[in-house]
Amino acid sequence: MDGSDDGAAEGELDEEVYRRAFRSTEAPAVIADPDFVIRDINRGGLDFLGYELDDVVGQPLTVISGDDDVSAEILDSLSRGERWRGQFAVETRNGRNVYGTGSASPIVVDGETKGIVAVFVDTTKQRQYENAAEVLNRLLRHDLRNELNIMYGHIQRAQSAAESPAADESLERARDKIVDIVHKTERARDLRDLLEKSHSASNRPVRLDIVLNNKLVEVMHEYDEAEYEFEVFPEVTVVADDLLPAAVEAVLENAVTHNDAETPRIEVSVDVGDGDVVVSVADNGPGVPESQRDLIFGREEFDQLHHGTGISLFFADSVLSGYNGDIWVEGNDPRGAVFKIRLERP
Structure with missing residues (x-):
């Protein structure tokens, strides 16, 4: 905001109004002084980065930078009194890089730079979904x-x-x-379409128990040769979007279709913690060797033709990453595998 242009308009409102407007803005925003030291950050920025106000005020802007080269480019533009716009990364308190678009502008009052304001729009989820769609197409080509x-x-x-x-x-x-x-082919097309339709959807509270009940009914009807064991699920909400049912379905189907037991058995349970929820899907199939427990999600590849062992598990992993969740597999006793899905609570 340039004070030399808007001084008259500013006089109509109390300074506290502007301060409160900045603090209440949902998009993450930071104000720094001319030496690039953080002097204020709004609630959206604190929630997004996981910091408290005292953790960042007085720290250099680079403390939240996830890309040193882009940070240098931003600081160079601001040093010349120029506005910067583009793609950049920020680092959350737990060390996770998140990506997005944003802008950084000098705050000029009466021709003098008094500070800097930077605004960030998170596009991490969109990037993950776009990457997932691209890899799904590659997986399909290789498998075919x-x-x-x-x-x-x-x-x-x-x-x-x-x-x-x-x-x-x-x-x-x-x-x-x-x-x-x-x-x-049909599965890859359907999953790709879901990703393309939902990449811009915002995460929100979703009733996990409803999703599990609905998907279990569908899977039990389609794969009626298997036995299913589960109790009444706790009524709990998790951070997710419209793709969660498809991700849960992918894990349930995998437990049945890759099961070589004479009678496949699937057990589903939910463990509710203070800040997260873990869904366990146990089976009595062949299990997954430790050396392949990342490979099956498409996180690794050992040659140009082998990208994991299943499109559905790669899809589930990509979707859960968009919620800052996780999926992994453990051994089951005496035989089989246990797939675990961790989701954050709102």
Whole structure:
């Protein structure tokens, strides 16, 4: 705000009004002095970064910077009395980098720079969803190529062993692979569409028990060969959005479809803590070796054709990251895996 242009208008309102307006603005905002030392930060900024007022007032602006190069660029522009706009990162109190767009402007009064104001708009969730959509497409392309190679191999075997039991078996397996390809294509398309539609949605309180009940009913109907065990879920809200049901469904389906037991058994439970909630989905399947517990979520890749082992788990991991949540897998006793979903409470 340039005082030389707006001085008359400012005289119509008390200085405290402007102070309260700044403090109550939802978008994270910081005011620094000409030496780039933080002198004030609004409630939106404190909530977003996880700090208290006394933690940051008197500290250099770089204390909340998540990108030193961009910070240097911003400070250089402000030193020349110029406004800066662009993409940059800030670092929260727990060391997590969050990304967004924003602007930083000199506060000029009577031709003299009295301070600096910076405003930040969080786009971390949008970036995560866009990255997730891109990787989903890559996963689909790689999986399709592998599945098609297998299908062609079986078809060739069938052609060379025509009118034999081996030919029938190979053709049956080839048809199964075609069904797998169609399913993966449809699943990837649906998940991509969900990401594209929801990347701009704001996190809000969501009733976890309602989501679990609804999705369990759907999964139990579709996979009625499995046994399900769960008790009445506690009525608890979590920080999420419209993608949470799809993420929960992905984990439940994975517990059934990758289960090699004669009778798959799925147990779902909820543990409510002071600041978060952990959902456990236990199964009696083959389990997940420790060496693959990050790989299955698509967090690692060991060659250019292998990106995790399932599109759905990658999707769930990406969605939960957008809530500042988490998903991991542990071993089950005596056999199987336990997938755990951690969500924050509002």
